[in-house]
Amino acid sequence: xxxxxxxxxxxxxxxxFVFLVMYALFFEFIDRKITARMQNRVGPPFVQPFADFIxxxxxEVIDVEGVDRKVFDAAPVVALAAVMTAFLYIPVFMSSPFGxxxxxxxxxxxxxxxxxxxxxxxxxxxxxxxxxxxxxxxTQMFIYEVPFFLALLTPALMAGTWSISEIVQWQQQNLWLxxxxxxxxxxxxxGLQAKLERPPFDxxxxxxxxxxxxxxxxxxxxxxxxxxxxxxSLVTGSALVAALFLGGPVLPWVITPFWLxxxxxxxxxxxxxxxxLLVLSSIKxxxxxxxIDQLNTIGWKYIASAALFQVxxxxxxxxxxxxx
Amino acid sequence: xxxxxxxxxxxxxxxxxxxxxxERVPIPDKFRGRIAVSDEICIGCSKCSLVCSVQxxxxxxxxxxxxxxxxxxxxxxxxxxxxxxxxxxxLCERHCPTGAIYLKNxxxxxxxxxxxxxx
Amino acid sequence: xxxxxxxxGPHHPALKEPVNFxxxxxxxxxxxxxxxxxxxxxxxxxxxxxxxxxxxxxxxxRVCGICSHSHxxxxxxxxxxxxxxxxxPRAQYIRTIIAELERMHSHLxxxxxxxxxxxxxxxxxxxxxxxxxxxxxxxxxxxxxVHYGMNEVGGVRCDLAxxxxxxxxxxxxxxxxxxxxxxxMVNDQQTMLLRFKGVGKLSREEVLNYGAVGPTARASGVxxxxxRDDPYLAYADVPWNVVTDTNGDVYGxxxxxxxxxxxxxxxxxxxxENIPEGPVRINAPKIAPDGEIMSRYEAPRGELVxxxxxxxxxxxxxxxxxxPTLANWTSVAMCLVNKNLAxxxxxxxxxxxxxxxxxRITLINTPGGKPGxxxxxxLRKRRxxxxxxxxxx
Ligand code: SF4
Ligand code: SF4
Numbered sequence: 001x002x003x004x005x006x007x008x009x010x011x012x013x014x015x016x017f018v019f020l021v022m023y024a025l026f027f028e029f030i031d032r033k034i035t036a037r038m039q040n041r042v043g044p045p046f047v048q049p050f051a052d053f054i055x056x057x058x059x060e061v062i063d064v065e066g067v068d069r070k071v072f073d074a075a076p077v078v079a080l081a082a083v084m085t086a087f088l089y090i091p092v093f094m095s096s097p098f099g100x101x102x103x104x105x106x107x108x109x110x111x112x113x114x115x116x117x118x119x120x121x122x123x124x125x126x127x128x129x130x131x132x133x134x135x136x137x138x139t140q141m142f143i144y145e146v147p148f149f150l151a152l153l154t155p156a157l158m159a160g161t162w163s164i165s166e167i168v169q170w171q172q173q174n175l176w177l178x179x180x181x182x183x184x185x186x187x188x189x190x191g192l193q194a195k196l197e198r199p200p201f202d203x204x205x206x207x208x209x210x211x212x213x214x215x216x217x218x219x220x221x222x223x224x225x226x227x228x229x230x231x232x233s234l235v236t237g238s239a240l241v242a243a244l245f246l247g248g249p250v251l252p253w254v255i256t257p258f259w260l261x262x263x264x265x266x267x268x269x270x271x272x273x274x275x276x277l278l279v280l281s282s283i284k285x286x287x288x289x290x291x292i293d294q295l296n297t298i299g300w301k302y303i304a305s306a307a308l309f310q311v312x313x314x315x316x317x318x319x320x321x322x323x324x
Numbered sequence: 325x326x327x328x329x330x331x332x333x334x335x336x337x338x339x340x341x342x343x344x345x346x347e348r349v350p351i352p353d354k355f356r357g358r359i360a361v362s363d364e365i366c367i368g369c370s371k372c373s374l375v376c377s378v379q380x381x382x383x384x385x386x387x388x389x390x391x392x393x394x395x396x397x398x399x400x401x402x403x404x405x406x407x408x409x410x411x412x413x414x415l416c417e418r419h420c421p422t423g424a425i426y427l428k429n430x431x432x433x434x435x436x437x438x439x440x441x442x443x
Numbered sequence: 444x445x446x447x448x449x450x451x452g453p454h455h456p457a458l459k460e461p462v463n464f465x466x467x468x469x470x471x472x473x474x475x476x477x478x479x480x481x482x483x484x485x486x487x488x489x490x491x492x493x494x495x496x497x498x499x500x501x502x503x504x505r506v507c508g509i510c511s512h513s514h515x516x517x518x519x520x521x522x523x524x525x526x527x528x529x530x531x532p533r534a535q536y537i538r539t540i541i542a543e544l545e546r547m548h549s550h551l552x553x554x555x556x557x558x559x560x561x562x563x564x565x566x567x568x569x570x571x572x573x574x575x576x577x578x579x580x581x582x583x584x585x586x587x588x589v590h591y592g593m594n595e596v597g598g599v600r601c602d603l604a605x606x607x608x609x610x611x612x613x614x615x616x617x618x619x620x621x622x623x624x625x626x627x628m629v630n631d632q633q634t635m636l637l638r639f640k641g642v643g644k645l646s647r648e649e650v651l652n653y654g655a656v657g658p659t660a661r662a663s664g665v666x667x668x669x670x671r672d673d674p675y676l677a678y679a680d681v682p683w684n685v686v687t688d689t690n691g692d693v694y695g696x697x698x699x700x701x702x703x704x705x706x707x708x709x710x711x712x713x714x715x716e717n718i719p720e721g722p723v724r725i726n727a728p729k730i731a732p733d734g735e736i737m738s739r740y741e742a743p744r745g746e747l748v749x750x751x752x753x754x755x756x757x758x759x760x761x762x763x764x765x766x767p768t769l770a771n772w773t774s775v776a777m778c779l780v781n782k783n784l785a786x787x788x789x790x791x792x793x794x795x796x797x798x799x800x801x802x803r804i805t806l807i808n809t810p811g812g813k814p815g816x817x818x819x820x821x822l823r824k825r826r827x828x829x830x831x832x833x834x835x836x
Contacts, residue, residue, distance in 0.1 A: 038331040039568035042341045128449055132471075132784070199562050200634050208457035208560045208788040286327050288563030288634035291785045292471060326627040330569065340572050349579075354586040354601065377494070377501040413501040413592055418600055427586075 007097065015092040020084060024231035025049040027277060031234070034281040049231075056224035064217050067124055075117045075124075076218075076225035082113035083232045090239045091248050093266040095165035102162040107240060108149055111195065114229050115141050118204070121226075122214030133213020136204040136292055140194065143299035144201070148191025150307035154184040155244045157314045164240075168248035178245040184310040185245045187303055189276070192237045193283055194295075196230065200287035203295060235273065238280070242272035348431075356412045357430040359405050366424035367392050368399030372416035380409035381416060381425075392422065407440045446474060449784065453482050457560060457788040460798035464787065471784045478776050481802040488762055495757040496522060496596050496729070504590045506764060507800040509552065512538075512545045513742035514749075514764070515594040520675055521738030521751045522596050522759075525731050532677070533721045534598040539677040540611075540714045541585065541593050543707040547618070548577040549743035550700045550707075553795045554625060557697065560788040561638040566628065573621045580611045598724025608715050615712050622704045629697055639694035643778045643790035646691060653774040657745020657767050658703065659794050661687045662695035669741040681713050693793040730757050742767055744795045766800045 010016055015023075028049040036043025063069055089096050089103040096103070115137060122134025155177045156162050159170035171177055178185045194201040205213035218226055242248060249265035249272070290298070342349055351357075367390050373381035383401035390397045403416075403425060416425045446469050453461035461482035467474045487506055491499050503518050504511040516538055523530060551574040558566035578588045584607055585591035593599045629635060645655065650663040660667060668685040670678045686702030688695040731753040738749045745767030754760040771794040779790055 034335070037335050037339060039565050040334045040337075040340050040572055041568060042339045042343070128447060131447075132449070135470075202562055203785075206562060206785065208562070209785050211456055282328075282331065285331055285565045286632075288558065288561040288566075288632070288638060290634055290637055291783055293783065294637055325631055326624055327565070327632055330624065330628075331565070352583040352586070354584070355582065356586040356592070375497050377498045411501065411590075412587070413590070414586065414600070415497060415501065415592075418595070419497070 010097060011088060016088060017084060020087055020232060020235065021228065024228060024235045025053060027235050027238075027273075028227075028231045030274065031277060031281050031284075034278065035285055038282070038285045053224050053228065056227070057221045059220040059223075061220035061222060062217075064125055064127070066126055067217075072121070072124060072222065075121055076222050076229060079114040079117040079229045080225055080232065082110045082117075083229055083236050086110035087232065087236045087239065089164060090236065091165050091168050091243055091250075091265075092239070092269050093249055093262045095168065099163050099165040101166075104152070104156055104162050104164050104167070104244075107164065107236075108152060111233065111236065111240075112141070112145070114233055115195065117229075118214045118226075121218065122204075125214065125217040127217055129210040129212070130214050130216045132210050133204045133216070136210075137197075137214060139292055140197075140201065140203055140295060143295055144191050144194035144303070147187050147299065147303040147307035148195060150304070150311055151184045151187035151191055152240070152244060154181055154307075154310050154314050157311065157318065160318075164243055164248075168243055168250055171247045172250050176245065176247045181245070181310055181314065183306050183313075185241075187307045187310065188241055188245065189279060189283075190303060192241060193280055194299075196234055196237060196280075198280065198284045200283070200290050201295065202289055203292050206289055234277070234280075238273040238276040239269065241276050242269070246272045246275070248272075351429060351431055353429060355429050355431070356414050356427040358428050359407065359410050359412070359416075359425065360428050361403055361405070361425050363388070363402060363424075365390065365392075365422045366399065366402050367397055367422055368401045369421060370401065370403075371419050371421065372403050372425050375415045375419045377413050377415055378409050378411055380406040382406075404441045445469075451787060453479075457791075458798075459556075460796070462796070462798050466784065466787065468784050473779055473782050473784060473787070476776065476779055478772065480772065480798065483799040484802045485799070488764060491762050492759055496731070499759070500594060500596075501590070501592065504592065507766070507797055508589055509549050509797065510545060510742045510744065510747070510800075511590050512541050512593065513740055513747050516542060516676075517738045517740035517742075517747055517749045518751070518762075519594045519596050520740065521736045521749055522731055522753070523727070524738070525734040525736055525751070525753055526596070526728055528597060528725065528727050530598045531722050531725060532719045533602075534723045535677045536714050536718045537584075537599045537603055537723065538594065539681070540603075540711055540718075541581065541591055542676065543710045543714070544577055544581050544584075545591075546743045547704055547707045547711075548574050548581070549795070550704050551577065553700060553743075553792075554629075554697070556795075557639075557693070557789070557792050558635065560792045561635065563632070563635060566625075566632075566635075570625065573618065576614050576618055580614055583607050583610060595724065597727030598722070600724070602723045603718070608718070612712065612715050615708055619705075619708050622701065622708065625704075626701050629694075629701060636694065638789060639697060640690075640692060642693045642782070642786050643775075643793055644692045645774055645778055649777065650691075650774065653777060654770050655745075655774040655794075656770045657742070657794075658696050658699040659745065659771050659774060661685070662699045663691040664689045667746075669739050669746050673739055675740065677714060678710075680717075681710050683710050683713075693789055696793050730755065731759075744768060744797060745770060764800075766797060768794065768797045768801045771796070772801075 012018065029044065029046055032048070033043040063072070086107045088098050089107050119134045119137045122130040122137060125131070155167050158177065158180065159167045161167060161170065197204055205215055215223070215226065249269040251264060251268065255261035255264055368383070368386070370383050373383055381403045384404045385400065386402040388399055390399050412427060414427055417427055446467055449466040449468050450463070451466055452458050452463040463479040463482070465477040465479070467476065487502065491502055494502060500515050500518070503514045506514045551570045555567040555570035558564070558570070581591060582588045584603060585593050585601070593601070645659070645663050647664045650660045650665050664687055666685060666687050671685050683706050686699050686706060688698045690698065733753060733755050735752045738751060740747045747767055748765040750761070750763040750765070751759055752761040775791055775794055779787060782790065
């Protein structure tokens with residue numbers, strides 16, 4: 001894809017901004033519906049997330065006394081920009097046109113920004129619940145980030161490349177990395193769940209303990225944007241896991257007309273991200289919230305060691321069989 | 325494990341929610357609903373207004389001849405119940421000698437009008 | 444991190460009723476806490492003194508929305524004892540059935556709330572779904588889901604029809620199966636075990652010291668249940684066991700409550716199958732002689748006590764309601780110190796607090812910051828002044 005126009009279309013229309021927002025809200029709908037049905041409830045109607053988003057955009061924005069308004073307004077936008085940029089590097093219907101050697105690192109880095117922003121929002125809110133929530137956000141980040149990164153870097157080690165698109169191509173020729181690195185896959189899913197602050201890792205926004213944590217003072221469009229950030233992170237994270245472990249949007253064989261391959265790839269993308277979402281939602285439904293000190297123990301003792309173990313295995317395999 | 329089993333079983337079955345205006349729960353016979361007075365048999369003894377726990381029954385003038393135990397009585401008053409105040413405790417129904425005041429087996433709210441009177 | 448004051452309540456998502464904890468926390472650790480209970484004083488004792496024995500029962504039922512039958516039963520039980528009337532056995536059985544169904548719906552509710560406090564909303568949805576079955580049974584039997592209005596001095600207000608008995612019996616096996624499932628869930632759901640085990644631990648000595656009652660006490664191995672130790676209603680005839688546990692933590696309290704659910708199902712089944720024939724009420728006198736009585740009852744949350752003094756009229760001279768929540772508060776305040784901030788909702792929920800039932804006094808901070816008691820007239824005057832200040836009529 002060369003030239004300015006296709007690039008702009010990719011960024012703004014499909015699969016960039018417009019598609020991404022729609023798909024993120026659709027994802028939220030699916031997530032809520034699955035959760036509801038598993039809990040034997042009816043769940044929201046299809047338009048609910050869209051309606052919520054639009055409604056919240058129109059609500060009054062309440063400023064907290066003594067808080068810098070401009071920073072408070074800008075923070076959600078920055079977070080949204082970061083996750084949306086991250087999505088551009090993830091293959092949707094074919095290799096990302098912006099992909100380069102090392103874009104995996106960039107995506108991981110961009111995915112961390114919303115967490116930091118959330119911490120800042122909590123800290124700036126001058127509210128005891130928000131501050132505690134902000135501290136919990138950052139504590140939790142230090143716990144899950146290491147195993148999450150390790151787990152997502154193992155595919156790169158195995159495929160011998162730092163580009164997501166190339167890892168996808170490697171899987172096209174070999175096997176899905178989910179089967180080659182089951183431990184890494186599980187750790188990545190757990191890490192993703194922790195990154196998205198969904199149960200059992202919704203410690204920073206534990207409703208019954210600290211009201212809504214960093215979200216407490218967010219109102220109106222700030223809240224709408226932060227919700228959108230969360231949904232987009234959900235899409236981006238699922239797509240990333242799908243690309244790295246589930247073979248991404250490519251079939252193992254080549255489909256002759258180019259456009260048919262693109263459609264098939266997009267279909268695969270939808271199916272695989274929804275599959276990841278189903279797993280994430282099941283975890284959300286099946287667990288309660290753990291405590292931050294328990295997360296500390298579990299995270300460093302088990303999850304991090306599992307990730308390290310996976311890295312070690314990959315290194316050994318690489319040493320013995322792949323590189324001569 | 326039992327949580328997972330239940331989760332996926334629920335995913336395959338229909339939700340147990342009752343979508344209210346469309347579907348309705350069956351109302352049992354004894355249900356204590358909206359209050360009603362049958363004018364033809366009330367003998368105006370005021371017992372209901374005495375036992376009412378929130379004192380929402382007042383006796384209003386309503387002279388009328390009533391057959392009670394094969395006798396013709398002339399009653400002077402009959403109860404008027406402020407629906408908004410009634411808590412549907414059923415005490416009036418329990419203590420009425422003729423069964424003239426009773427709670428209907430019908431799910432209906434008292435509304436927002438404070439002055440509605442059942443008689 | 445320096446110490447911070449985290450105000451929990453009176454309005455807080457974790458609390459369904461108003462209470463205020465001023466938690467002084469060091470990071471995530473609780474250093475100490477101040478408790479302020481009475482936010483919803485309703486003057487219910489005083490109001491009860493104004494009403495005769497017929498009209499007081501609907502009021503007493505509304506002391507608590509969950510254990511409404513407990514409050515009216517304990518009261519009529521006391522009054523009947525003062526009047527020295529013996530109510531018919533069928534009435535005893537019906538009261539027992541309602542009481543145990545009430546315990547079932549209360550414990551199912553609690554299980555859901557406890558799960559909700561640790562963010563496990565799924566179990567919350569499921570227990571509340573199954574609780575509807577119990578509520579349907581109660582509605583069929585009494586005419587209302589919450590305020591049953593079954594009791595009156597001298598018996599119960601309405602009889603159970605045979606089809607109601609069979610409908611209730613039909614529901615029990617399904618409920619039993621569900622309760623078994625909850626037992627499994629509580630025992631193999633890892634996050635619940637993580638959050639419940641070892642949290643809010645109370646030793647047997649501490650429980651006796653702080654005077655905790657009900658499932659809270661029984662979870663610490665205190666083998667005390669009014670239903671067995673001072674039998675009332677039909678409990679003496681029914682075969683059942685007191686459920687105790689030795690864990691002493693929130694997990695133990697969960698086990699006790701689930702065990703009691705099993706017991707309740709069995710008691711209800713036994714009572715429904717063996718309900719004696721006969722009248723359901725006798726004509727009790729309208730007036731109670733001089734007397735004082737301390738009436739005890741095992742409500743779902745623990746021992747409930749009504750102190751009743753009568754003076755030869757058709758009203759009580761004094762009634763004092765000691766709810767189980769009040770007895771359990773001290774133990775909560777004690778086991779919160781040095782715990783994690785995240786444990787507050789769990790430990791508080793573990794006693795199944797019912798705060799509005801507990802409020803007996805209103806303390807209001809005067810501008811000087813001194814607590815004191817004010818009269819109703821003064822309260823009204825202040826209200827008028829503040830309304831005028833805000834331009835209200
Ligand atoms: S049902 Fe209503 S009208 Fe009848 S006694 Fe109760 S409150 Fe009064
Ligand atoms: S409704 Fe019944 S209790 Fe009331 S006045 Fe009429 S007859 Fe008497």
